[in-house]
Amino acid sequence: MNFARYKKFLMVPILLSMGACGGFVDDINVSPNNSSTATPSVLLPNVLAGAGFANNGELNRFGSVLVNYLTGAGGSPSNYDRFSTTGADFGNQWRFDLYGGALINAQKLIEVADASNSKTYTGIAKIMKAYAFSMATDIWGDIPYSQALKGEEFLQPRLDSQEDIYKGNQSEGIQSLFDLVREGLADLEATSALKPTNDDIVYGGNVDNWKRAGNTLLLKLANTISKREPALARQVITEVLQKNMYITSNAQDLNVKFGSNVGSTSAIWNLAIFGSFRNELIMSTRFLNVLRPDAANPAKTDPRLPVFFTKPAADYVTLDNGYVGALPNANTYSRYAPYVTGAQGEGPVRLLTNFQRAFILAESALTLGTPGDPQALYTEGITASMRLAGISDAAITAYLTANPNIATLTGTNEQKLEQIITQKWIAWTGNGLEAWNDWRRTGYPRLTASQNAVGIDGTRPVRAAYITQEIERNPNFPNPGPQSNVKVWWDVD
Template sequence: MKIIKNNIRKISVFVLSLSLVGCSNFLDVNDTPNNPLKVPAATLLPTALAGTAFANSNELNRFASTIMSVTAGASGSPAGWDRYITSGDDFGNQWSYELYGGAMVNYRKLIDVANQDNGPAYSGVAKIMLALTFAMTTDVWGDVPYYEALIGDQGKTTPVLTPQKDIYLGNVEGSLGNLFDLVRSGLADLEKESPLGPRVDDIVYGGNMESWKRAGNSLLLKLAMQISAVEPAQSKAILQEIISKNYYINSNSANLAVNFGGQVGSQAPIWTLTHNSLFQNDLLISTRFVTLLTDKKDPRLERFVTKPTGEYVTLDNGFAGTAPPFNDRSKYNVYVTGQSGEGPTRLITYAQTSFIIAEAIVRHGIAGDAQAMYQQGIRASMSDAGVTSAVIDKYFVDNPAEVTLTGTAAQRIEKIITQKYISLFSNGLEQWNDWRRTGYPVLAEHQNAAGIDGTRPVRAVYIFAEQQRNPNFPQGSDVPNSNVKVWWDAN
């Protein structure tokens, strides 16, 4: 994947103030006489792409990585999340500015501009990424504004919530279609001649539409696996269709990943939150994650996690004592942050795609070699982390039990998801999705667990601001708590 670094720096600074392109009200996106400015596609695309990456790796990632025993909370909000304490005070900025008022409204505007200016390449990318960003949103909160958000009648400001099942599968007629429709529409657009198309403004693939097609198909695989517990027949049909095409992300260079800049103000949020912000003291790597990789003799550990004292200095999840001094703490290493904060944020990867296919073969009986795909996922993740081929080969020789699928279907799926969990380091949302969907990896409860029933959250609580201003949101005792499963979570 080729990235034009100077453009990345400019774009990353721009995305930190998404409202320059997005609207102050995340639902009012229609043109008005008071807002006549038409923003060009070449500005909307990088801003929206960086916006999705920002939302994925910012506060929502801190939350999900902490409840998934990857990071541990030392103070502030993560210290509460570490004990499963959540509320409607969480994630207001993420909902209003990073998602609805940021990335998603910009994708919607980009689709409109692309249709006006004969640029189906732009609209194809926008539809794929809008589907990914909407999936991220509904997976966190469950039922969310969908059909009446962004494209509501005359800029509807109090949209109804679309049931998550309808967002995934459809039921209500709307111009977006369901998530699968939206991705397929994007892929269809990418097949068209496009006089107007992205180049350096595409901060993922540099205008390579073949890579975007592969990414779109990998997204279809991800979405289909997400519904496997509640809609197994439809899940299998979609997975089988895409796998048979053999046209999805097939190398680390084809990962759907967004780089940021390496200068203050343009760096990836995961760098800023752990190295250079008011919240840098809040988080460090969990003892449990380091122990997991240590027990597996996993060579990715030292590339994932820093050793500022020459040893791993971590904290157990939920620990109520004093955290280690900031300068001694193990934090995200350069695999996640880059050397100076450039990231990347990995949204969909070769390793992730390989593990999805391995699970599809075991779970649904789809034709294929689950063992080969499982090992491909491990190798892809290790290589992406910077482990040499020689070291990877030696690991496979020395650890045959770890790299071999054996046992019942459930035992094989557990191994696949556990390795997928490791490969998804720094993408806490996807780790959380898999755990809710499958129950794997098996995670011990955190110390001093509180929250609702002392159980690990299975959704985020609707933000108070939306409950108060929009009567279509659940009210009072009807607001689902953090222990109420979303639709696709049948585990």
């Protein structure tokens, strides 16, 4: 789709018109293009781009530093790098990117599309609503969910437990994320009066790809809770495998693409490459040492290294996590390369991917006993990631042949799990939130404390603190709320 048209959609004043959690709805201008008259084709790009922007922006800087893709060289990332985060962080991401952006737009799309019996739109909206809510609960734990997005009906919505959000609670009127996705998939099977075309900036209206994305989201959700609820995770993963309708090629990835013109670029481009915050991030020395464990032996270097990060100097210019001191010339920083940001900021933002699906199934076959060969699926995940990075099959084969310790799962199941998650971490370069989720629930990859760590007990955050404005506004938020060292429900590692 032409992104100039998408920019026009972004101007539709729908983001705050209903109130995300209610309460920050003030001066909204009435317009013939406002939410009461917006059509599904106007709302859909906002839903998709909103989810991509929420995943790709400040929360991504936070996650990418915490899992050591990047080192914080200044500003907020330098605090994250030393494990310091408070309720003063991420207010805009909570209020505007998630609740006042992707989520409220998805809810309005469901309502508008239902009114015209346009089930394809409602199906996509429910899948993306579940994705955005999973982001929020994975980051903060218990959140407004069943009473959220309802405007004046619930100006101070309750917090539903993360367990109820994932599993549902009929007596409390809480639909599980799994059932929300299943409902969306059922809508995609129904007759639809209107169907997306160019307004679908992900798949161009390809409904089969949306079905694959929805089922892959079920795999992701099941994988997230698999340590806490192995039986439920096994049930959901088996259900998806039996349907045999999930992402199986890189061409089917759920990617949100942005534009290359100023004002239409992806969030991480503006934060890490082009904008005024660009010098706050530099490649982590620790990640360089994983991808290039022996600089004297090129066969040991992961071929994705020059695809993931830039090398504007004679060698990669990096910093160790938590470093405090004189900085190198910012013009020589190794930064995210176009694989992550796009050549001019177009991305894509990768939300659900083929390599992710392969690694999830490798892990579940190993730990839950679901169908599949862990080794074959593990190899498939590495191969899918390398192909996505543009690495030739010959180069992939050469690398795996030269590095049998990486190519072959060996040792105990726990050691094999570490290999799977470590390779998944490498593959997720650019999406710090997904890698942070995996680290919290498995303990992999193995990360050591940053230099000069502060925060709470000098420990790496395992959640974000509740937003200060929400604690002050909504008495349903605990005060004080859980701090960054308190695990979320599914984190039992």
